[in-house]
Each structure stands twice: as structure tokens, then as C-alpha cells.
Amino acid sequence: MGTRVVIVGAGFGGLSAAKALAKSPFDVTVIDRHNYHLFQPLLYQVATAGLSPADIASPIRGILARAPNVSVILGRVSGIDTERREVLADGRRIPYDTLILATGAQHAYFGHGDWAAHAPGLKTIDDATYIRRRILLAFEKAETETDPAERARLLNFVIVGGGPTGVEMAGAIAELANRALAKDFRAIDPRSARIVLVEAAPRLLTPFDPPLSAAARTSLEQLGVEVRTGAPVTALDDSGVSIGTERIETRTVVWAAGVMASPAGQWLGAETDRAGRLKVTPDLSVPGHPDIFVIGDTAALNDAKGNPLPGVAPVAKQQGQYLARLLRAREAGKALPPFRYRDYGILATIGRKRAVIQMGRFKLTGFLAWVLWSVAHIYFLIGFRNRFVVALNWMWNYVTFQRGTRLITGMSGAKVEELPMPADEKEILRRAS
Amino acid sequence: MGTRVVIVGAGFGGLSAAKALAKSPFDVTVIDRHNYHLFQPLLYQVATAGLSPADIASPIRGILARAPNVSVILGRVSGIDTERREVLADGRRIPYDTLILATGAQHAYFGHGDWAAHAPGLKTIDDATYIRRRILLAFEKAETETDPAERARLLNFVIVGGGPTGVEMAGAIAELANRALAKDFRAIDPRSARIVLVEAAPRLLTPFDPPLSAAARTSLEQLGVEVRTGAPVTALDDSGVSIGTERIETRTVVWAAGVMASPAGQWLGAETDRAGRLKVTPDLSVPGHPDIFVIGDTAALNDAKGNPLPGVAPVAKQQGQYLARLLRAREAGKALPPFRYRDYGILATIGRKRAVIQMGRFKLTGFLAWVLWSVAHIYFLIGFRNRFVVALNWMWNYVTFQRGTRLITGMSGAKVEELPMPADEKEILRRAS
Numbered sequence: 001m002g003t004r005v006v007i008v009g010a011g012f013g014g015l016s017a018a019k020a021l022a023k024s025p026f027d028v029t030v031i032d033r034h035n036y037h038l039f040q041p042l043l044y045q046v047a048t049a050g051l052s053p054a055d056i057a058s059p060i061r062g063i064l065a066r067a068p069n070v071s072v073i074l075g076r077v078s079g080i081d082t083e084r085r086e087v088l089a090d091g092r093r094i095p096y097d098t099l100i101l102a103t104g105a106q107h108a109y110f111g112h113g114d115w116a117a118h119a120p121g122l123k124t125i126d127d128a129t130y131i132r133r134r135i136l137l138a139f140e141k142a143e144t145e146t147d148p149a150e151r152a153r154l155l156n157f158v159i160v161g162g163g164p165t166g167v168e169m170a171g172a173i174a175e176l177a178n179r180a181l182a183k184d185f186r187a188i189d190p191r192s193a194r195i196v197l198v199e200a201a202p203r204l205l206t207p208f209d210p211p212l213s214a215a216a217r218t219s220l221e222q223l224g225v226e227v228r229t230g231a232p233v234t235a236l237d238d239s240g241v242s243i244g245t246e247r248i249e250t251r252t253v254v255w256a257a258g259v260m261a262s263p264a265g266q267w268l269g270a271e272t273d274r275a276g277r278l279k280v281t282p283d284l285s286v287p288g289h290p291d292i293f294v295i296g297d298t299a300a301l302n303d304a305k306g307n308p309l310p311g312v313a314p315v316a317k318q319q320g321q322y323l324a325r326l327l328r329a330r331e332a333g334k335a336l337p338p339f340r341y342r343d344y345g346i347l348a349t350i351g352r353k354r355a356v357i358q359m360g361r362f363k364l365t366g367f368l369a370w371v372l373w374s375v376a377h378i379y380f381l382i383g384f385r386n387r388f389v390v391a392l393n394w395m396w397n398y399v400t401f402q403r404g405t406r407l408i409t410g411m412s413g414a415k416v417e418e419l420p421m422p423a424d425e426k427e428i429l430r431r432a433s
Numbered sequence: 434m435g436t437r438v439v440i441v442g443a444g445f446g447g448l449s450a451a452k453a454l455a456k457s458p459f460d461v462t463v464i465d466r467h468n469y470h471l472f473q474p475l476l477y478q479v480a481t482a483g484l485s486p487a488d489i490a491s492p493i494r495g496i497l498a499r500a501p502n503v504s505v506i507l508g509r510v511s512g513i514d515t516e517r518r519e520v521l522a523d524g525r526r527i528p529y530d531t532l533i534l535a536t537g538a539q540h541a542y543f544g545h546g547d548w549a550a551h552a553p554g555l556k557t558i559d560d561a562t563y564i565r566r567r568i569l570l571a572f573e574k575a576e577t578e579t580d581p582a583e584r585a586r587l588l589n590f591v592i593v594g595g596g597p598t599g600v601e602m603a604g605a606i607a608e609l610a611n612r613a614l615a616k617d618f619r620a621i622d623p624r625s626a627r628i629v630l631v632e633a634a635p636r637l638l639t640p641f642d643p644p645l646s647a648a649a650r651t652s653l654e655q656l657g658v659e660v661r662t663g664a665p666v667t668a669l670d671d672s673g674v675s676i677g678t679e680r681i682e683t684r685t686v687v688w689a690a691g692v693m694a695s696p697a698g699q700w701l702g703a704e705t706d707r708a709g710r711l712k713v714t715p716d717l718s719v720p721g722h723p724d725i726f727v728i729g730d731t732a733a734l735n736d737a738k739g740n741p742l743p744g745v746a747p748v749a750k751q752q753g754q755y756l757a758r759l760l761r762a763r764e765a766g767k768a769l770p771p772f773r774y775r776d777y778g779i780l781a782t783i784g785r786k787r788a789v790i791q792m793g794r795f796k797l798t799g800f801l802a803w804v805l806w807s808v809a810h811i812y813f814l815i816g817f818r819n820r821f822v823v824a825l826n827w828m829w830n831y832v833t834f835q836r837g838t839r840l841i842t843g844m845s846g847a848k849v850e851e852l853p854m855p856a857d858e859k860e861i862l863r864r865a866s
Contacts, residue, residue, distance in 0.1 A: 035573060035841045052485040059839050061617035071619040074573040074841070092577065125842050140468060140507040144525065184494035186504040392825070406492050408468045408507070409558050 002027045002069070005327065006087055006096035008077050008264075010037050010060045013296030013316030014102030020324030022067030025331070029096075031089055033076045035059055038125060039381050041313060044165060046128035047254075048172035049136065049180070049406035053125045056381070077103070080267040082289060098291050100323060101264045101278075105297035105311060108260030108275075115236045119253035122165060131254055133408050135173065138252045139181060140408070142188045149249075155193045156250035158241045160233055161257030162199025163206070164348040167216055169254055170197040171351035174223040180406065195225045196248055198241065200232035200257070205356065207310060207346055212356040215365040219350040233257075259311065261298045268292065273300045282338030283326060284319055295319035301339070309341055313380075318342065349373050435460045435502070438760065439520055439529035441510050441697075443470050443493045446729030446749030447535030453757030455500030458764070462529075464522055466509045468492055471558060472814050474746060477598060479561035480687075481605035482569065482613070482839035486558045489814070510536070513700040515722060531724050533756060534697045534711075538730035538744060541693030541708075548669045552686040555598060562842060564687055568606065569841050571685045572614060575621045582682075588626045589683035591674045593666055594690030595632025596639070597781040600649055602687055603630040604784035607656040613839065628658045629681055631674065633665035633690075638789065640743060640779055645789040648798040652783040666690075692744065694731045701725065706733045715771030716759060717752055728752035734772070742774055746813075751775065782806050 002025040007014045010032040018030050036057040045051040064070045075089035086093040107121025120131055135157070142154035157177075159170045177193040184190065197204075197220065203213040204220075204227065217227050228243055235242035240249040265272035270286050271279050277300035278286060284299065286292045296316030301309050309315045322339045329336045345359030347369070355369035364372065378391050435458040440447045443465040451463050469490040478484040497503045508522035519526040540554025553564055568590070575587035590610075592603045610626040617623065630637075630653065636646040637653075637660065650660050661676055668675035673682040698705035703719050704712050710733035711719060717732065719725045729749030734742050742748045755772045762769045778792030780802070788802035797805065811824050 035569065035839075052487045053842060054485045054840055057840050059617070061614075062839075065616040068619075072617075073577060074570075075577070125840070129842070136468065137507075144506060144508070181494075183498040184492070184505075186501075406468075406495075407487055407490050407558070409486060409562070 003327075003331065004029070004095060004097045005100065006031065006094055006098070007100045007102060008032075008087060009102035009104055009262075009296075009298075010034075010072075011040070011102060011104045011296060011316060012313040013104075013320045014100065015060070015063065016317040016320030017100055017102065017295070017323050018064060018067075018070055018320075020321050021327070022064065022070055024069060024324075024328060026069060026327065028067075028070040029073060029094060030060060030064065030070060031073045031075050031077060031087065031094065032060060033074070034124070035061070035074050036125075037063060040123070042377060042381075043122055043125075043128050044168045044172055046125065047122055047131040047135070047169065048176050049132055050172065053129065057125060077267070080292075082268065082292070085291070096291075098327060099293070100320075101267075101292065101294045101298055102296050102316065102320065103262035103264045103298050105259040105261050105275075107255055108258045109255070110258055110260075112236070115255070118236055118238050119160060119255040121255040122169070123259075129409060132406070134252055135176070136406055136408050139177075139185065139188070139190055139193075141251075143185050144187070151188065153239065153249045154251050155188065155190075156240075156248060156252070157193060157195045158248055158250045158253045159195070159197045160236075160241070160253060160255050162197055162201065162204040162227070162229065163256060164346075166197055166199070166254075166256035167204055167220065167348050167350060169256060170195055170220055170225045170227075171223055171349070171354075174220075174225050175351050176406075178224060196228060196250075197225055198228045198231050198233060198243055200230070202230045204229065205348055208348075208356060208358050209363065212358055212363055212365060216348065216350055216356050219354045219365075223351050259297070264294065264298045275300075283336070284323060284339055293323055295323060303341055303343075310346075312346070314344060315341055347373050347376065436760075436764065437462070437528060437530045438533065439464065439527055439531070440533045440535060441465075441520060442535035442537055442695075442729075442731075443467075443505075444473070444535060444537045444729060444749060445746040446537075446753045447533065448493070448496065449750040449753030450533055450535065450728070450756050451497060451500075451503055451753075453754050454760070455497065455503055457502060457757075457761060459502060459760065461500075461503040462506060462527060463493060463497065463503060464506045464508050464510060464520065464527065465493060466507070467557070468494070468507050469558075470496060473556070475810060475814075476555055476558075476561050477601045477605055479558065480555055480564040480568070480602065481609050482565055483605065486562065490558060510700070513725075515701065515725070518724070529724075531760060532726070533753075534700075534725065534727045534731055535729050535749065535753065536695035536697045536731050538692040538694050538708075540688055541691045542688070543691055543693075545669070548688070551669055551671050552593060552688040554688040555602070556692075565839070566841050567685055568609070569839055572610075572618065572621070572623055572626075573841070574684075576618050577620070584621065586672065586682045587684050588621065588623075589673075589681060589685070590626060590628045591681055591683045591686045592628070592630045593669075593674070593686060593688050595630055595634065595637035595660070595662065596689060597779075599630055599632070599687075599689035600637055600653065600781050600783060602689060603628055603653055603658045603660075604656055604782070604787075607653075607658050608784050609839075611657060629683075630658055630660050631664050631666060631676055632660075632662045635663045637662065638781055641781075641789060641791050642796065645791055645796055645798065649781065649783055649789050652787045652798075656784050692730065697727065697731045708733075716769070717756060717772055726756055728756060736774055736776075743779075745779070747777060748774055780806050780809065 005026045005028045007018055007030045010030050015037050021028050036059050039056040042056045061072050077089045079088040086095050106123050109115045138154045142151050145151040157173050159166045174195050177190045181190040204216050205213045220227055231243040261276035265278045278294045280294050280299045280301055284293045297311040326336045347357040349355040353367050353370050355373040357364040357369045438459045438461045440451055440463045443463050448470050454461050469492050472489040475489045479486055494505050510522045512521040519528050539556050542548045571587045575584050578584040590606050592599045607628045610623045614623040637649050638646045653660055664676040694709035698709055698711045711727045713727050713732045713734055717726045730744040759769045780790040782788040786800050786803050788806040790797040790802045
């Protein structure tokens, strides 16, 4: 039996490591709490009824089926026994020689745990179908609501956080209201919905250059989104959001404002930064634990200029691939230079035909940027089927403005008023407080 | 304002009535507890990871968007005030001049309410994703199970009921195990899974002629399904099923054995048959209530030969269309002959390339029957998009034996052991006991 490599998490980082170790002499085990890999950059499309969960998720076992040296365990890791070199999951102990922690991040409310119940975040498929249900139910309730104040509240939507997720959610909700739902109701006009995007920083999309932030803002405003920058949320409850002295009454708030690394730092009792990320050495191992590596959103690492690497898929993927090379090199008695991130650029989409792209000095906005964004995302989606169905769905949405997936599921047996909160949300509440 | 027609339920019956009343002088309101119409005949494909929920469900508002005289209310009906002619839903009162009850059926355990927790039935999307989760989790648990007895129990699957749903489920689970999952696991061989179909009657598919029942049985056995006929279930708990003296140990039982009409009979305090269906007059109205009509699975009506009409989509659809004609005729001061069902035949599919079809004296089995079955189902699916995506998905499944939708959702934040039961299941438990 070869060296035992255990990978916790099958996101972009863990999966790229596992794929790069396929058909190697290593004995690889991938542990994830879900049975699928999720293409998170398109999760907002599930939350806004543009795509089905299966369009952006692919069973991990299927992806790794042709790698006989890789096995997959569906399980929830609760700790690491670094003395005995074992991963603890669902009461079992899984031994490792080398451990790769690729456990990602979750949304965080930074000291406002009570906000979680009113402002769900977007990290998992269950989060996305829950947000989809909340958005669609707000329109349904508004249709039968007789009190004008409550009706207005139901037709207000606030997105907190002006990063890529917040910008994408705001654009997609605006198009849902203005186009897909426009003719569906009799008592209300969905086009009268008010969508407000709130950002604490002075501009949207801070990782982009200011002209691109401004272009994104203009595009959103043309879609009817109200943008508030320099506006930190000071209060949030089940009937609205306060930004300084301004109060926005709403029943639907989406949280896209902050993430926190997974609890991997706690498992190891090792040093983390403010966002819970583990500090790693240049070869991505944990100081004092040369057999434990951390990649993706759980790792805190700076680039050559001293800037922290962003929490995006390409960083995680390149780190996973780097580790596979590193382990193979070490097995052959060789060394490898430290990890170095190759930045191919960042992009964000606004609604159905605009995007902003920044690749070094090259910048692009508008429709052409959207086309590039679409091609890139379809290309990176795992599995031919998903890629093809996503392309088809998009084309269909683009041509017709219909959204075929606007289903309110997970509420059979419940009254409309009783919105069941997914197990996930309860977990977030628990963690946040 | 025109005559107010309220339709409760947007299944095949209610929706066909609503569509046939589109752009009429009637003021139509459709009330449903879901925001989508469900193409129930393909629900077993969602439960066995062949299709996504959105492939077989279509938002009711979207279907009726171009009918300005039709409005849609998402709500749960709890009773009818026949004196004041009002429907009670979520604390609201919706007035009607004419009422159409098309509330369908739900699975029933006929005196064995305690079986519901161990043997979920298949009527809603949440039922289907719940069963999908149970089936996929059984394989996941078997992969990490070390006790051989428990592992065998996890790899046994029992389907109770040999009607079309039971036959289709058994065939689809067999193909999932033998094909789609075959290469996904390391510790178990999914092909060793045992699938048992149990039917109390002496043969499968009793509405079909005996040679077709025999053909269906042979096809199932060729897929590896064990068929037990004349075998009523005598006990059922969380570790297995008893058929007379035989005990089959299993963790996964699917209930396809019985349905019960919706509680519409109770709402009216009117006479129902043993299965809870309301007896109706030849014009589909409730005796003593000429302004209240009942169609589909909730209505008990015999054909010209005195045989009860089956609980299938074409009956419900034709009844809905008949009612629309009847109401238009009455508005014009005319009369209409009694409802008469035109039987175009029955069909059931077995796995990925066989079916049985019976149209009067014409009978067909095997691959050609499957092709006909596929064409018929794709044709009847509502909405171009769904039809197209379903065709694509099927082709893809057919060519590759992959199942892209085998996602275990609705369990984030929970341990693998803690299978959350959907609200729906709790409701069924409550009703069943």
C-alpha cells in the first residue's frame, strides 16, 4: 500500500489535488460532507431560479470513478488527531500519512449572529434553494397581501455586500422581477420591486480597478438596482435593514458580506488570521506540521508583493495541483520551489448581458465581457453534460426571459407562512452566535 | 365581473380546466399548495436520479401567464364554506360561484400509519428528493459499513406495490445500481444490490392484460429485480419487511402500494368511497351541490360498463376539459351530455429500454414500446424547455448510463446518520396515524 493521502473537502482545491493524484502510487481518500462537487461561482443562478442544482453540481464519485487509487467517503469531519495521524469523521478514525485540508469557507456575520436568521448567505445548494424559496415566496405573498405597507416590504429586496456574489445576486434578482416574473401576477407588478445593494466600502467590487467598479455600478443601475456604497449595515431584523440613519423595510435580505474559514484551524489548534484562515509556509504546510497541508479559502498566504491571495477558485485549484506535484516530487526524493499563484484575472457578471473583466492591464466591460464570462464559466464547469445543459439553459433564458426552475420546493406539508429553515441555516445560526 | 370559478389544485385535472377556461368571460382563480404543476408520471425519475425536479415541474403562473382572466394563489386549502360559497385557505376566504375540486390523491398506508416513517411514498417533488437521498445514502453508508449483516441490509431495496409506479421504481433502481453507480465505489459493488418488488395481488400491473403483466415481470427479472406476487406485506419496520413468513432485511423501502383521495370529501361532509373519493353525478358535480364539481383522483365515477375510472392523468385532463365546455355551454343556456372517458390506452416503462403498452386490443412490449412511451411522455410534458431538456437528459442517460442528478441535497449541516425527514413526511405520518 502506498503513502496514505487524505484530502478533506472536494471543492476546487481538494478536487484538483485528488484529480492530479489519480493513477499515482498514492493511496488517496477524499472526505466531503456532500456527495457532490459544487461549482460555486454559479450558485447565485440557482438562488435566482436560473439553473437547477444538478446543472452546477457533479457527484464526486462520478468525477473520480476512473481513479482506482482514490476512494471517496461521505462524512463530516469533526477533528484531527495529529498525534496518531487520524481524521475523525462521524465517529470513525481515518488514518493518514499526509493530510490536505481544503475545507473552504462559510458565510460569517462577524459578531452579529442574530442576523443569520434574517439574512441567509449563499454557500451550499441548500442555501441556494432556500434563498430561491424566500425570493419567490415574497412575490407570492405580495400577490395576496392587502396591507400596502406589508406589500411594499415584501417587494423590497436587500443584498448586503458588493463583492462579486452581491453584484451577481442583485443583477439576477432585478432581471427575475423585471423580465421572468413580469407577466405572472395579477394583483402586483413584479417590475415595481425595489432591489437595493448595500456595500460598506466606498465602491463595489473592491478587488477590481475603480473604473470597472463604476461600470458595474452603472450597469446595475440600468437594471433598476439601487446601489448604496459607503453604507455599513447597522441593524438587521425580520422587517428590514438599517444603513446609518436610513431604514429599508424588507422581508428578504441576502447576505453576501463576509466569509469565515472553516474550523480547520480549531481542529489543529494552530494559528489563524482574523477570518479564521490557517497561516501556511511557502510549501502550503502548517508550521510545525510538515505532513499537514492547507489550501484554498482555509489557507492564509501572501503573494510575492505581500498581498494576501484572494479566496477564489483559481487559487484553490493551483494550490491543489501544486501539492500533487510536491508529493510526487518528494516521493522521488526531489524538492520543489514554493507555491506561486498565477493570476489570470478576475471577472463578475451583471445580469444577463454585462460583465466586468480585469486581466492584469487588460480590462473589459459590457456585452463582450459577458460573452467571455459565459464561455469561461461553461468551459470550467465539470463534466460534459453539465456544460451542455448549462449552455442550453442560458441560451433559453437569454432568448425567452423565462426561468424554468422557479420552483418553490422543500415546503410540502407546510403552510405558506411557515418557511422551514434548512438544517444548514440552523447550523449557521449555531455557529454564528 | 364574470362568474367566479375557483379551481383547487393545479394537477392534470385542475390545470386542464384552467387552460380551457383561459380568455373566457369567467373570472378564474387557481389555488394550489405548490407554485408548480408536476408531471407526476416521471416523478420516479427524480427519485432515482435520472431527472432534476425542474425537468418535470413548471411554474403554474408561467403556464397561465397569457390568460389575463386567470389568477393564481399559492395557498393551502383547509375547508369549504358551502353556505357562503367560500374556499378557506391560509386564513383567507376566497369566494366562488362555481367550485372545481381537483385536489388529487396522496399515498396511504390503510391502517398502518406507523409504516409511513420507514416506507416513504412518491407523490411530490419533496417526496422524490427525499427518496433519492435515502437510496443514495444507503450506498454511501454501505461503502463505509464494516458489519457484513448491516452492509447487506443497506444494499437491499424493497418496493412495495406492483402498479406502474412500483414497476418503474424497481427498474430504475436496478439500473442505477447496475450501471450508473457500478464504478463509483471501492469497498462495495453496487451491482450486488438486491432489489425486491412486492405485490399483494397475484400479478404485476393488474390493469393490464395478463400477458403484459408477465412480460413486465420477465423484463424486471432480466434487470435483476426479484419479483414477489401474491405477497402482502405483514410487517414493516426500520430494519426490514415481512411478507408472510419471509423476512427481507432492508434499510430502504419505497411505498407504491396505495393512494387515498385528498380530504375534499371531509371539506364537504359528502359521501366518499373506501379510498376517500367523492361520488359524483354524470356531469361531475357533487350530489346536492350543483355548483361544486370534482375531477381526477378525488372523484369516484364509473365508466359505461360500470367499472371505476382509473386514477390516471388522461381521466383528470378529459374531466377538466369537459367541465370547461360544460360551464361555457351553461353560460350560453345550453346543456351537455354526461362526461364520457375516452380511453387511449395505458403504458408503463421498465428500465431504460422496455415498456408495456395496451391500447384496446393493441398490445406492445419491449424496445419499440419504450420508444413509444418516451415519445408520448416527452410530448405531454408541459413547456418546450422541459420537453427539450428531458429529451436531452434521457438521450444522455441512455448513451452513457451516467446519472448527473444523483445529488444528496437537503442534509447540509446534518451528520450522515441524521436523515432529516421533510415536512411532508411528518404531515403524512400525522395523517396516516
